[in-house]
Every structure is written in structure tokens, then in C-alpha cells.
Amino acid sequence: MTRIVVLGAGYTGMAAAIRVATRSRRSGGRVTLVNPSPRFTERLRLHQTAAGERLADHSIERVLAGTGIDFVQDTVAGLDPEARRIRLGGGRELAYDKLVYALGTVTDVSVPGVAEHAYRYDDHAGAVRLAERLRSLEEGTVVVAGGGLTGIESATELAEAYPRLRVVLLTRGRPGSMMGERARAYVMRAMDRLGIEVREAADVVKVLPAAVELAGGELIPSNATLWTTGTRGLPQAREAGFTVDGRDRIVVDDVLRSVSHPDVYAVGDAAAVSRPFGVIHGTCQSGIPTGLHAGTALADELRGRRPRAFRFGYFHQPLSLGRKDAVIQFVRPDDTPRRGYLKGRWAVFYKESVSSSPIPTFRLLKRGLVPVSLFRLTAG
Template identity: 70%
Template structure:
């Protein structure tokens, strides 16, 4: 019996496990899903948790019920792809025939003081700790470092939920720089309306217990600091001997198989997936299609069929600006902005539609009622 092991139960790990279990149901295949937490966390909504909103808790075992997948609650501490072995925190060593590596990325903590003094979004508990810290403040300053989509969504959510606090956004460049001029201008006006102080061109030198030090010596007081400025792959991939890129992501071929170990596939944020326009960046928009494609490739190869190359093109950049506003930047396949964008009420409706919980889709996927292409925003 072929044993397929999936490491990580985020968006991509869950989708990959369910898809490969369904596709190989009649092929004598055993599927094991490994995750340190028993809950499925919607990472797209971490900023809502941080702002104090109560979101539904989803049990991984309930989500995969009826698929035949074995759920193993444990933390991966070692991987030997050559020997086809995974070492777990419990001391158990599990063997696999095929592996789907879906452990995602973690916050880049290379800036001094981030590990000791900043909050990060590496897991649900981290977002809860941030929410607790913010709720304890009756006054003071909150600093959010990072002007990308995560930073902007977080700073607007926090400013809206805690209007009594001073909120500062630090960005190396212009916040929401990936958007077109008009959509970006709308984002900046929204932050101004919420009273957020935006410091563009700010280079953080160090995070202190009660301040953030900028290059040049300026100190910005900070009662709570949230760090969203960059991610990196887990050390596990590099330490295991898998070929990785400069950010620690597993380098894969056109079918999402590791270029160094052919029985390992990598998906989502954890994979360096090259397309004609470059390496895709980690988002749910691109991550779920990689998960479904890797599952289909494994199933096809087990049947002796042909593995199709992965093709993906971006379609939009959905960005919430608190609970009462949003902007949607439509894009070309390479994620560069088009002229078209949505704002306000229609943008809120659009974003909730495209970023709604994937659980209904997973339920249909378990029953084999939805083809993989239905989850692809664009196929390039």
C-alpha cells in the first residue's frame, strides 16, 4: 500500500490531503495528515483575530471526516527525504512513499529584537496573544512594521477596533506598493481617515521592549509592536537536504516535485514555484491551486499517467481596510496592476465572496463534486 504523507494542515495541506485521498480512493493508497495543532486556522483572517473578533474554530478531524485520511497531531522535528522518514516531536519516526510538504513559511525574525519583543502571525495563538495585549492597553502606541497587504490589513483593523490608541505603520517603501496608483491612493486615504500615522521609507534597525529604533537613531515609542515585514521558509527544509532557494522555500519542477528528491512535492508558501513571469509569491490565491495540482500529479503518476505542468496567473489583490471598507485591485497574470479596481461596499462584498471560508468547498471536494479547476482564480 502506497503511503502518502502531508505535512501541514493549513489551506494548502488540507486541500492537498483531501484531493489526493479522493483521487486515489481506489488505488490502495493510505493518506496521513500531520499537524501540530488540532484546529484548522484561516490565516487570511489572522488580522481579525488580532483585532479581537471571535471567529469560528474548525476541528481538523471534523473537516476530513469521511475521507479515510489519518490525522496525526504532532510536530515535525526532522525530515530525511532520502530515507523517506519524518521524525516527530513525540519521538515517533514515520515512513512515507510520497510526501507533500505544506508547512508554509514563518515570519522573518532576522531583524534584532523581533523574536523577543514583537508579535507575529505564525499561528493562531500568536494572533490571540496580540489581541490580549491590545485589549490591555487603555492608552499608548501600537506600531505595525510592514507595508504589504498583511501589514495594511492589520493596521486598519487595529485602528478601527482601538480608536483610543495611537497607531503607526512603518513601511520600507510606499504602503500597498503592489497596487496601482489610484487604488493605492484610496488605501492611503482610508488610513488617514482612521487616524493612522504612516511612515514610508522607514528602515527598522531594532525592536526594543517599548520602542522601535529606526536607522539614523530615531526611536518610536511602542506599547505593542506587530511585525509583518517578510517571511522565510522553515529551517527544516534546508536542514533535510532538500534543494531550497534563498528564502528557504523548496525548489520544485514544473509538476511541483522537488528538484532534488522526486518523491517529495512542495506546495503553497513553502514552494518556490517558477512561472514564465517569475516565482509566484505566497498567497491563498496561488497556494490552493498548487495543492490541488500536486495531488492530481501524484494520483496520475500512481496510475502510470502523464503529469501536467502547473500553470497559474493572478487575477486580483483583495485588501480589507477594517470591517467597513475594502479595495480590490485587478491584476494581470503576473500580478502587476490593471487600471480596474473596486472600493467601498462593493469591494467588501467582493472580498467576502472570494475569501470566504474554504470549508464548504472542502466538503464538496471530499465528495468529488468539484473539479480542481473550480478553485483556480486564473490558469494563466
């Protein structure tokens, strides 16, 4: 019996666990999945939770039913890769033969005051706390720091849900700078329609209890500050001696195995996955394919086969602009924008189709199937 432990039950960890469990039943694989929460969190939709929308509550044990996977609800306190043991927060230890590290990332809180005074999307509870705060405000200002996809989705979602509040988006560069000019212009018109105040070249140097301070000393009053400007891996991998990059993500080879500890696979946001065009940035679009690949590679190892190299190319940048609007920027495999894009109701339909709940995908995986859309995403 080969003991396979998967750490983290997000999009990538769930995909990896179900994939390897279904493919290794006849070759002696025993899979254990560890996660601090008993519920599966749709992290891509936390901006909807912050806006007061109640999403479906999915029990991890219910999702895993029928797979033979053992679920352990606990936190990861430390790793000993030399002894192949995991120390859990409750004091228990788990031994493994193969490990899938899918603990994801957390918000980078290196800017003073972020950890103490800013709301963050590190978990479902953080989005709920922001929603509770916004519901309590009769008026006031919400500051969203970060002009990437998460920042834009959050600003538009909150502006639409709480029209009584002033929403300010702060970004060092141009909002949506990764998109093509036409798609980006549509985003700017949508934010203008929703009354969002956009401040470009805004370098936040400190978050205060009721304001944010910009370089130069300007203070912007804030009744609630949401921080979306960057992420980094958890410290456990670095502290355990894994080779990590500058953001504490485990550096992996072309099969997604740790370059320093090849009995460990790292997937999703927690992995520094290099492609010819650079290191993949963490999204569901890339995350689930890494989880599927790691699960397949592990099953191949148990059968005595040589795992194939991971292949991936980007296809699109889906961006919601509230519940009734969206824009989809189609991209080349290296994530640079193509000419084509969708907007309006067609973009809403498209985004809901490709970025909807992954639960149906997990059900297909339990039956040994993979959605056609995921084959396309891994064919770059």
C-alpha cells in the same frame, strides 16, 4: 498500498490531502496528515483575531471526516528523504512513499529584537496574544511594521477596533506599492480616515521592549509591535538536504516536485514555484491551486499517468480596510495592476465572497468537486 504523508494542515496542505485522498481511493493511496494543532487556522484572517474578533473554530478531524485520511497531531522535528522517514516531535517516526511538504513559512526574525519583542502571525496563538495585549491597554501606541497587504489589513483592522490607540504603520517604500495608483490612493484615504500615522522610508533596525529603532537612531515608542515585513521557510527542508532558495523554500519543477527529491511535492508558501514572470509569492490565491495540483498529480502517478505541468496566473489583490471597507485591485496574470478596481461596499462583498472561509471549498473537494473560481485561478 502507497503511503502518502502530507505535512501541514493549512490551506494548501488540507487541499492537497483531501484532493489526493478522494482521487486515489481505488488506486491504493493511504493518506496521513500531520499538523501540530488540532484546529484549522484561517491564517488570512489572523488580523481579525488580533482585533478581538472571535472566528469559528474548525476541528481538523471534523473537516476530514469521511475522507479516510489519518490525522496525526504532532510537530515535524526532522526529515530523512533518503530513508523516506519523518521524525515527529513526540519521538514517533512516519515512513512514506510520497510526501507533500506544506509546512508554510514563518516570520523572518533576522532583524534584532523581532523574535523577542514583536508579535507575529506565525500561528493562531500569536494573534490571540496580540489581541490580549491590546485589550489591556487604555491608551498607547501600536506599531505595525510592513506596508504590504498584511501590514495594511492589520493597521486598518486594529485602528478600527481600538480607536483609543495610536496606530503607526512603518514601511520602507510606499504602502500598497504593488497596487495601481487609484487603488493605492483609496487605501491612503482609508488609513487617513482611521487616523493611522504612515511613515514611509522607515527602516527598522531593532525592536526594543517598548520601542522600535529606525536607521539613524530615531526611537518610536511602542506598547505593542506587530511584525509583517517578510517570511521564510522552516529550516527542516534545508537541514534535510533539499534544494532550497534563499528563503528556505523548496525549489520545485513544473509539476511541483522537489528538483532534488522528486518523490516529494512542495506546495504553498513552502515552495519556490517559478513561472515566466518570476517566483510565485505566497498567498491563498496561489496556495490552494498548488495544493490541488499536487493532490491531482499524485493521484495521476498512482494510476500510471504522467502529471501535467502546473499553470497559474494571478487575478486580483483583495485588501480589507477594516470590517466596513475594502479595495480590490484586479491584476494581470503576472500580478501587475490592471486599470480596474473595486472599492467600498462592493469591494467588501467581493472580498468576503472570494476570501471567505475555505471550509465550504473543502466540503466540495470531499465530494470530488472543485469550485469554478479555482479553475479560473489555475488557468493563467
